[in-house]
Amino acid sequence: MGMPYSEKVIEYFKNPKNVGKIEDADGKAKEGSPACGDMVQVYIKVDKETQTITDIKFESYGCASNIATGSIITEMAKGKTIEEAKQITWQDAADELGGLPPVKAHCSVLAIDGLRAAIQNYEEKHGLLKDQKPTTVEIVEDRLKRVMNPMTGLDVIKTDLIHDISVEDGVVTIYVDLDEDHQFANAIKEDIKEKIEPLWDVQRVEVHFGE
Amino acid sequence: MQGKRVYMDNAASTRMDEKVLEAMEPYLFEKYSVATSEFGHSMGIEAKEGLEEARKSIAKRLGAAPGEMIFTSGSAESSNLAIKGVMEANKGHLIVSDIEDFAVLHTARTLEKAGYEVSYLPVDEEGFVDPDELVDTIRDDTVLVSIQHANQEIGTIQDISALAGICDEAEVLFHTDATHTFTRVPLDVEKIPVDLVTLSAHTIHGPKGIGALYVREGTPLKKQMEGGFQEFDMRGGLENIPGAVGFSKAVELVAEDENRRLKELRDMIIDRVQEEIPDTTLNGSREQRLPQNANITFHYVEGESITLHLDMRGIAVSTGSACFSRSLEASHVIMGIGGDHERAHGSVRFSLGRFNTEEEVNYVVDNIKEVVKRLREISPLGKE
Structure with a gap:
């Protein structure tokens, strides 16, 4: 068994591109994951005429996958319109990097979240955001598509790990099809909470395990 | 330094000493039979x-009688x-510390599940466990307390x-996991009333797959591994046998001046890091500390990134x-x-071992200094 990372991941980890801050950024965001402990900060400059990302930089307090993904997405997003950049997925970044170990998916998804949050920050500042909608099961499900199943590297929705979701009076309850003693149970729980808790009208997130 | 390899993950496992292999060899190629009765x-x-x-020589190092020593597959x-x-064997209440090795912690959880x-x-x-808190936690039905001799990480x-x-x-009854202290930190069961002690060979340059449990005479114990009547019908x-002989040789090879030397190397790491790298925290006690262990947090950077960079420079550590x-x-x-x-x-x-040198310590500190500096340049934290 060799190194779990592709040559390209190692290359970007050793020599990350577009590292640093943009002092007069048009949009910036910090995304952090208490589950992994990783954190990423993304800065963008946007051309107001064309809504194109003209410059992008990132900083990472994270592991190799986080640093490599942060680096590759800055390259991928540069020159794209904000609408195009929003469509970049974790899978696109992973493909571009020549693959990532499944167990590391959640560290690298954070970089994608950072990019989307930076764009959202730009949109908020420039009045481009639509009205806030109340949280529904569909919205929760959509967010859970960014919680990774460390066993497969695919998200928890795609891998049928979510048994049931309910949203009631600001309380989101999520039933996970996994034994509570499972090796990754705690990591998945923290990841779920981290993705759902920031929703504007959510007061509490409960995660239950059981097969 | 192309091709240089420095191993400082000795708490995970060590390189076996050649002298251990020499001692084992006759028991692999000549005296390879099963142990029989007289x-x-x-x-x-x-x-x-x-x-x-x-068995006798390992028991002696612990101040135990040979009949109190059961060989196992490891800690x-x-x-x-x-x-x-x-x-x-007794049923009742169990006490363990929060920072035990998983072998203890997960065993405790399994027992908890079983009622x-x-x-x-x-x-x-x-x-440190607070002795007063232990006094307060012991109940009338407490059967066993398990607290490690020294911590595997810090x-x-x-x-x-x-x-x-x-x-x-x-x-x-009192059990202690001495995986990381045996021969490195004194423990004499004649002077200290411990009833059970977990021991391991591979942490002191012995072979993998062999360990022992000291069981004070008269301690009630239910056999866990069924088979024949080996190990006083306890396992x-x-x-x-080659493993046991290697274990015994490994014990014999650890001398007091080796522990002093490891302590000096350990202090070199801690002192140099603290003097030369800003924003670090030593984890664990400065004084009551394993001679072979240094554990340091480098703030604003992530451990896997550090270990991967170090690995590319031939250095093995853990996080x-x-x-x-x-x-x-x-x-x-x-x-x-x-x-x-x-x-x-x-x-x-x-984590240090017999084969680490002062030169290696300096190589490791020089490199970690560079790596931490580079990673901090990428990090959003720790900057004004």
Whole structure:
């Protein structure tokens, strides 16, 4: 068994591109994951005429996958319109990097979240955001598509790990099809909470395990 | 330094000493028979003699009688046997510390699931169990207390004499996991009233797959591994005689001046890091610390990134970062000493062994200095 990372991941980890801050950024965001402990900060400059990302930089307090993904997405997003950049997925970044170990998916998804949050920050500042909608099961499900199943590297929705979701009076309850003693149970729980808790009208997130 | 390799993950496992292999060889190629009774064939008796000599010499180092020493496959099995063996023989309440090795902690959780009551003792910011808290936690139905001699990650050495004394007074059995202290930190069962001690060979340049459990005479214990009547009918299965002989040789090879030398190397790491790298925290106690362990958090950077960079420079160390662990959870030890995710995230353990040199220590510190500096340049934290 060799190194779990592709040559390209190692290359970007050793020599990350577009590292640093943009002092007069048009949009910036910090995304952090208490589950992994990783954190990423993304800065963008946007051309107001064309809504194109003209410059992008990132900083990472994270592991190799986080640093490599942060680096590759800055390259991928540069020159794209904000609408195009929003469509970049974790899978696109992973493909571009020549693959990532499944167990590391959640560290690298954070970089994608950072990019989307930076764009959202730009949109908020420039009045481009639509009205806030109340949280529904569909919205929760959509967010859970960014919680990774460390066993497969695919998200928890795609891998049928979510048994049931309910949203009631600001309380989101999520039933996970996994034994509570499972090796990754705690990591998945923290990841779920981290993705759902920031929703504007959510007061509490409960995660239950059981097969 | 192309091709240079420096191994500082000796707490995980060590390189076996050539002298250990030499001692084992006759038991692999000449005296390879199963140990038989004195009525067996002479090759069996020869093998048996090797096994019993090994038992005697390991027992002696601990101040124990040979009949109190059960060979096992390693520390995980020893701790399983100690804790399940005692609890199943007695039924009642179990106490363990929060920062035990998984062999103890997961055994405790399994017993809890099976209906036993378990209390988990917290530790202070240096990793010490408070003896007063132990006194308060012991109940009338407490059967066993299991507290490690020293911690596998942060190197803190418990006041084992005080803790064992409390249990002795309360007439509660006491088990300690001495995987990382045996031969490195004194422990004499004649002077300290411990009832069960977990020992391992591969942490002191012995072979993998062999360990032992000291069981004080008269301690009630339920056999866990069924098989024949080996190991005083406490552990079935063919004896690992080459392993036992290697274990005994490994014990014999650890001398006091080696421990002094390791302590000097350890202090070099700690002192140089603290003087030359800003924003670091030493995890564990400065004074009551394993001679072979240094564990330091480098703030604002992540441990897997550090270890990967070091690996590319030929250096092997480990980290308590969640990104590095099999369960994606931050080190329970660093969290247990009141550390947060951030503290665990950037923690690096340097664990020394016989073959490390002063030159290697300097090479490692020089490199970690560079790596931490580079990673901090990428990090959003720690900047004004």
